Amino acid sequence: MSTTPTSTLRFCLRQWSAWAPGLETREAWSGWDGTLPHGDASPKVDAMPAMLRRRADRLGKMTLETLYAPDIAYHGQPLIHASRHGEATRTVPLLQALARDGAVSPQAFSMAVHNATAGLFTIATRTHAPVTAIAAGPETALAGLLEACSQLADGAASVLLCFSDEPLPALYQPYADTAEAPFALTLDLVAGDDFTLGTGAACTEDATPLSLLHFLLGGETALPLSIRGGWQIVRSAM
Template identity: 80%
Template sequence: MSTPPSPALHFSLRQWSAWAPGLESREAWLAWDGTLPAGDSAPKVAAMPAMLRRRADRLGKMTLETLYADDIAYQGQPLIHASRHGEAARTVPLLQSLAAEGKVSPQAFSMAVHNATAGLFTIATQTHTPVSAIAAGNETALAGLVEACSQLADGAPSVLLCFSDEPLPTLYQRYADAPEAPFSLVLNLVAGHGFSLVAGAAGGRDATPLELLHFLLGNGAVLPLAMRGGWQLVRHTA
């Protein structure tokens, strides 16, 4: 049996859910080869009351679909929503309106902030769970895991870690520094020693949330997570 290094942040994966165009079932994800999904479709989010559901754009609907998944069976645990770009599709029109008219729609602004979708979910489920919103550039996967592991180490019995993103709007696409795809995924993490986050390795790279999911669903031993600090995710097996 391999033993995780004692100073590492560690966790076990209890359950997961994911949604992307063309990858709309658990079986599709389990057979997924890691190719980036593409498409314009959006989930129906049938589990959410229509009055709240209609406030969500595609990114929000993808996020909500994975949070409502039967496999997750949400029980009010702390929620972390990590998204590199957030509601960029809403933000661009707001900025254009601000530049042209000097004002923006309060309702449109309220759904453009980074924690809007997570807040919508807690309203719909009538829970008072702590919510954290994270955006950390190309280190968003690492930042989400560090936050989740820290909450587990602080005593949370389980944490929901949600990643979601979609390609940047046309206006900003020339600034994209990595291939992008529409997706959402939720990891139900618990205290345990299934995986460890360790720092200090040489030759790392910045992994995306989709690469993180592909690693978790596979059987690889190590996933380089971030160049800065040499962070890696290590799998521990019996």
């Protein structure tokens, strides 16, 4: 079967950063074998002002740690934050309070929305960069990458694509349809021909953001992304 897509978008990976329990350095990720990380550790996010940092839960702190990483040169470019579940650990208590009391804390709600962490980052960095928040179920990896590539094709010089998630709260665990892990990663993408995103390959399992990172850091030729539509990434020949 040919791996040449029928309709394509192209990009280069200029830089990347990632954080997960047990994978807290660039060297650790470079030697990562693809095994799902696990644990309860949380990054310190020392680079962020404390008054803003304390508003973030673990998911937000993992996200912010990758955005503040020294390898990520943020200068006000468009930011995309893609998360399948978002702040589920915040929304469960809010929904329980709503069911019990008929009201929720406005302050708690403000950090439960899908773009809250990206908003904290732009406040801290005092930028007015466009921010896109994405949740696309099992196709979140594809949706985030497709949005980033579309913005590059539309003329953006670079785009920061950030993924983050953590296992669902216990209340929702019976409905989980795949193994999950706590992680965050940020990709600094620019226009170029190193990778091609398009259609053309059959796929039996949706790719996750972690499998996307493993592909980008490895040497495989192609990565199927989505069951629907046959989306895939193809690495250009060296």
